[in-house]
Amino acid sequence: MKICPNRMVYAGIAISFICLCTFDVTLLIRSKGDALPLIIVMTILILAFLLRYAATVGKVVILDSEGCTFSFMFYRKKYLWNEFTVKRLENFQGAYSYKQQPGVGAMFSIKPFHRPKWMGPSEFCMLTSPLSSFFVCFGIGDVRYPNAYTVDKTVFLDTLSQWDIEIDGS
Numbered sequence: 001m002k003i004c005p006n007r008m009v010y011a012g013i014a015i016s017f018i019c020l021c022t023f024d025v026t027l028l029i030r031s032k033g034d035a036l037p038l039i040i041v042m043t044i045l046i047l048a049f050l051l052r053y054a055a056t057v058g059k060v061v062i063l064d065s066e067g068c069t070f071s072f073m074f075y076r077k078k079y080l081w082n083e084f085t086v087k088r089l090e091n092f093q094g095a096y097s098y099k100q101q102p103g104v105g106a107m108f109s110i111k112p113f114h115r116p117k118w119m120g121p122s123e124f125c126m127l128t129s130p131l132s133s134f135f136v137c138f139g140i141g142d143v144r145y146p147n148a149y150t151v152d153k154t155v156f157l158d159t160l161s162q163w164d165i166e167i168d169g170s
Helices: 007-031 036-057 121-128 153-162
Strands: 060-063 067-072 075-080 086-091 104-109 133-138
Touching: 007 036, 036 121, 104 121, 121 133, 133 153
Parallel strands: none
Antiparallel strands: 060 067, 067 075, 086 104, 104 133
């Protein structure tokens, strides 16, 4: 089962990068080079944030009976199912970015965690471990959520049960 990100995610990341470059050039021209150290530090911090965000919502997740493969740009890593310490269904509805959506889904992580109820799954994965955790949102019909890996709940859970993978809360 291959789970791909929403294409709008890539457009958002590209637009953010273009805005960053435009801001840097404008600031450099206006300051006549005096603010160069500040520009460099700000650029590094914003690029690190963008890269973590892109790794969280822009990676391709391939599930099979043995495990899960994360693929992002030149990075590719396979984790076996027994390596995941967290495999559970979660309610994302209390999260600020999922208030208007039926926020039920599943989270998977190599490291144990406790996600605050107010924090959305994409933000949580980005801040903790973007390349060793992932989440899926269960869509209703053809509804796809931005910044989310949307799958059909019955197909997803049936596929995992065929592979004898137990999910907490199911």
